[in-house]
Amino acid sequence: MTQDTDSIGVVNTEIVRLDLPEGGFKLDDGGCLSEIDVAYETYGTLSEAKDNVVYICHALTGNAHAAGRHEPPDPDEPDAWWNEMVGPGKGIDTNHYFVICANILGGCKGTTGPSSIAPETDSPYGSTFPNVSAGDIVNAHVLLLKQLGIERVAAAVGGSFGGMQVIEWVIRFPDTIDHGIVIAAAVCLSAQGIAFDIVGRAAITSDPDWKGGDYYDSGSAPTQGLALARRVGHITYLSREIMADKFGREKWRAGQSDSVPDSRIDKFHVETYLEHQGEKFSRRFDANSYLHITRAMDEYDVASQYGDLKTAFERVRSKVLIVAVSSDWLFPPEQSEELANALLTAGTRVSYCLLNAPHGHDAFLVDVEYLSEVIRAFLPWVGPRPDSRRIGLKGGEENVDRVKRRDLHKISQLIEPGSRVLDLGCGNGELLTRLAETSGVQGVGVDIDIHHVIRVIERGHDIFQADIDSGLSMIPDGAYDYAILSETLQAVRKPHLVLNEMLRVADQGIVSFPNLGYWRNRLRLSMFGRMPTTSLDAKPWYETDNIHPFTYRDFIGLCRQDNIKILDTVCLTSGLLGRIFVATGLSNLGADLVLIRVAKE
Amino acid sequence: MTQDTDSIGVVNTEIVRLDLPEGGFKLDDGGCLSEIDVAYETYGTLSEAKDNVVYICHALTGNAHAAGRHEPPDPDEPDAWWNEMVGPGKGIDTNHYFVICANILGGCKGTTGPSSIAPETDSPYGSTFPNVSAGDIVNAHVLLLKQLGIERVAAAVGGSFGGMQVIEWVIRFPDTIDHGIVIAAAVCLSAQGIAFDIVGRAAITSDPDWKGGDYYDSGSAPTQGLALARRVGHITYLSREIMADKFGREKWRAGQSDSVPDSRIDKFHVETYLEHQGEKFSRRFDANSYLHITRAMDEYDVASQYGDLKTAFERVRSKVLIVAVSSDWLFPPEQSEELANALLTAGTRVSYCLLNAPHGHDAFLVDVEYLSEVIRAFLPWVGPRPDSRRIGLKGGEENVDRVKRRDLHKISQLIEPGSRVLDLGCGNGELLTRLAETSGVQGVGVDIDIHHVIRVIERGHDIFQADIDSGLSMIPDGAYDYAILSETLQAVRKPHLVLNEMLRVADQGIVSFPNLGYWRNRLRLSMFGRMPTTSLDAKPWYETDNIHPFTYRDFIGLCRQDNIKILDTVCLTSGLLGRIFVATGLSNLGADLVLIRVAKE
DSSP: OOTTSOOOOBOOOEEEEOOOOTTOEEOTTSOEESOOEEEEEEESOOOTTOOOEEEEEOOTTOOSOOSSBOSSOBTTBOSOTTTTTEETTSSEETTTOEEEEEOOTTOSSSSSOTTSEETTTTEEOGGGOOOOOHHHHHHHHHHHHHHTTOOOEEEEEEETHHHHHHHHHHHHOGGGEEEEEEESOOSBOOHHHHHHHHHHHHHHHTSGGGGGGOOTTTTOOOHHHHHHHHHHHHHHHSOHHHHHHHTTTOEEOTTSOTTSTTTTSOEEHHHHHHHHHHHHHHHHSOHHHHHHHHHHHHHOBHHHHHSSHHHHHTTOOSEEEEEEETTOSSSOHHHHHHHHHHHHHTTOEEEEEEEOOTTGGGHHHHOOHHHHHHHHHHSOOOSSOOSOOOOSOTTHHHHHHOOOOTTHHHHHHHSOTTOOEEEETOTTSHHHHHHHHHHOOOOEEEESOHHHHHHHHHTTOEEEEOOGGGOOTTSOTTOEEEEEEESOGGGSSOHHHHHHHHHHHEEEEEEEEEOTTSHHHHHHHHTTOOOOOTTTOSSOTTTOSOOSOOOHHHHHHHHHHTTEEEEEEEEEOOSHHHHHHHHTTOHHHHOSEEEEEEEEO | OOTTSOOOOBOOOEEEEOOOOTTOEEOTTSOEESOOEEEEEEESOOOTTOOOEEEEEOOTTOOSOOSSBOSSOBTTBOSOTTTTTEETTSSEETTTOEEEEEOOTTOSSSSSOTTSEETTTTEEOGGGOOOOOHHHHHHHHHHHHHHTTOOOEEEEEEETHHHHHHHHHHHHOGGGEEEEEEESOOSBOOHHHHHHHHHHHHHHHTSGGGGGGOOTTTTOOOHHHHHHHHHHHHHHHSOHHHHHHHTTTOEEOTTSOTTSTTTTSOEEHHHHHHHHHHHHHHHHSOHHHHHHHHHHHHHOBHHHHHSSHHHHHTTOOSEEEEEEETTOSSSOHHHHHHHHHHHHHTTOOEEEEEEOOTTGGGHHHHOOHHHHHHHHHHSOOOSSOOSOOOOSOTTHHHHHHOOOOTTHHHHHHHSOTTOOEEEETOTTSHHHHHHHHHHOOOOEEEESOHHHHHHHHHTTOEEEEOOGGGOOTTSOTTOEEEEEEESOGGGSSOHHHHHHHHHHHEEEEEEEEEOTTSHHHHHHHHTTOOOOOTTTOSSOTTTOSOOSOOOHHHHHHHHHHTTEEEEEEEEEOOHHHHHHHHHTTOHHHHOSEEEEEEEEO
């Protein structure tokens, strides 16, 4: 995917001392820093209007080196951590955007942290380094931007703890950010996630070399504890499946390899891998930074910080994209859904996307094919947009654009201009685009297919990737004027539930469905003794998606039973006979597609 | 559930020195022990025929004290670990069974382990204690039985590492065990599970107090490392959901409680909980035992030990019950399925059951309501069985016995006596019982409903708890003479897949289905314009389980297309008109239920 694009080339890290306000940099937890250096890198070119800035917030143990290469390379970290995503023609396209990534406050990669020299004492902070929060970290990001002469970013993007920084950014500095992209993150870490961090921190603080945090001048460092903490962390970044694939139960036999630590005894591959990861990490990272940053992550909690999620998210002015990874168990999809739900409830423009990837939490670093597409589709393109920028989704375009629904025109006629519309099973967003163009409607889609999701986002609409059958719990009561089920109700597993959910989240529903009562269908069963499917879809009975076929009359019956009012009915048909039936009032016989506008009594 | 039953009362642990063979107790790994003490407890009364023995294999850090209470109680472990399961009237009923539980070899609760005195040196084994395997542990169990004058157990049961012991037992000593019950275990630990153990062991061995394993006379022990290992382990025993429920993000505020370790600083509840667990554990358990036993668990691998799973399981003579826990991520259900699959492939009589419990791996200790029922149903009852022994499944009986299928009699007529039968969607096992009684058929059922599973096991049949729609991958090709889909095909999501899977696993298929082409159904659609469902089931179109209705003719069409041969057809009908249609050859009009025997061309 990156073969035909240019590499980003050599980029070295810059360090800048922030201009701090009078009295220093006040921290959320009450502390203060009188001096802050920030290490950062930039890729691409800042536009004259300064409207093409994409800011990358790195995760727990990342650094400013998101892309390109250092000259000379760092032997412990030869590769930039997000080269797959950032570069010419990539998901975050450096031909178009000016990309910034800075090491976070409290880190150990050039930005002020516990291992930095405290100006007050002229020796390393060590145990005296104050607690920093996710908010402090974002505050430093915004100060860096200011120093670079930038008032506003087109987008900030981050995965894991980086995603938490983006969440905090859109809340705390709403006027500095247009788009927020939150990947594999949440409004707080789960109890299980905290538990793993607790174990990791305990491993460090029980290492005799930690010395209460003041080890910098002692000639040794708590590398054993830090390595142990890293091993625990590393397990949580991978899914069980990928660990089984990668290592299984394979062993290094004693003496098999000189490169294996302690090669005198048999070891599982996973053992030597974790030992290697831990040992490498303890060479390149500072134990106190690990303590501070994991603590900042554990303590981050939007609800408790702002009172509740709604209060917090009502401050947001950005469009937000939430991306979850199916196999992530550190920040599981449920938590991303919770975040998306809360943003929606607060009235934010939000899209939610679930990537099907086996790698676990680390997928956002290593399995970027679909992630690149989603980010590319969501990022605001400044100036004329090339016709087709998408790569790596072979066949996707045909797939999503094939479906042409003949009820779309009729549906758009039933909708009042300027209303709030939810399109359930929105497909590639054709109806949403039509409504936006003809009625100025800002609609939201729901669909399960990732190709549809990418296309709808690219068209500029908001979308929730979800299975309608699981209910619409992410959508608050009465959030929409209209909810639409276009040729979808007969294909869901629980039509009754879906119909009622539809009228919970919207004042009115518009339902279109193929009519099993259409004369050709009746003929097929009564005369030919076959299940009528051909007029419903192209698939035979044993493969049809239409698992709950019903007639116009059946639908009326259900509406009566559930006290659902019928406001409008449109009967679509074809052929002379169908038209005659409809004209003479025999709609259940004549209509092959029925479109009904409904509301609760 | 236990209120109306008597407690088991005071039971104290006995210690016995095993009569070892000449040359001592040879270990799998090459070592040898010249002396072995075993600590054990028994509950209930041994029958004269000695045919009521249930042997409990405990998990990693358990002990012989499975039930009852010690007098005086141990302050660090006041409760027996499986009191919920073992006792009068409980899942393992001590009114009926003679129950034995022994501390495992390598442990530290009375059975010989690293902290025991080595007879050769008259000082603790420490670093000289040899590696023990799961097989060695089972070997000790069987020697203990011999010493107690028992040749054979009616059943052995174990969860987690205890389940691995049961697996090893049915393979290694097939003639000493009638029933094996394996709960939340697998033929080997996953790479992820090994990784967690590796971290735990590294925490112990990097504790300066470990001293290479020879710490017993040093005045201190590696309690800090052991406590850290326990914290890691404890996280893996709970599901993310239960941790969120139990702890959430709640905190102890500084000074809030004297009972909190280091109450000067704020701590998450989960932090104090894990600290408490770790600290308590490090008081009651020996670090070297933890190293040895986790190593035995990590190393256990049936396939590598016996060449492959099939070779291993062909030795098995017992009936085996596999139980998985839905939220267990240490021994996930996929691994239990793999085990059940391998046993089935080797020709073992096996049942598989998936408990829906939120507690994670520990569910087998704490959430025993359904587990008790499954075990009770599976254990062989000696002598006349009380009419209804089941408790805690209120309403279950009515539920499972309600369905009376009128095609059962016809199906049983189509099946050759003595053949191997698989009943897909077997319900409460009515057909299986009928086949066993009338044709001497030992059938196997597949069903998704736990109430059905319990009932079928209780009836003495084997059953796989599975969703037919996910395919029958657990069943080898051609394993059965007949597979039966009684009134099920129209209710699956993928009828085509299911039909083909059926004819992969069996030579012949017997399919019965409601005929959509029945004249009443045709009339309902053609004359009344309503989806015909009433003759298919009692539910309306929007709730019907029959999501792929089809006609007799539709089915014939699919068979032709897929080269499926029709061997027999039985048309069931009711009413005069139906009978006339069938008699005059208009079966698709006359039959309301069709039964067809098919085979691949």
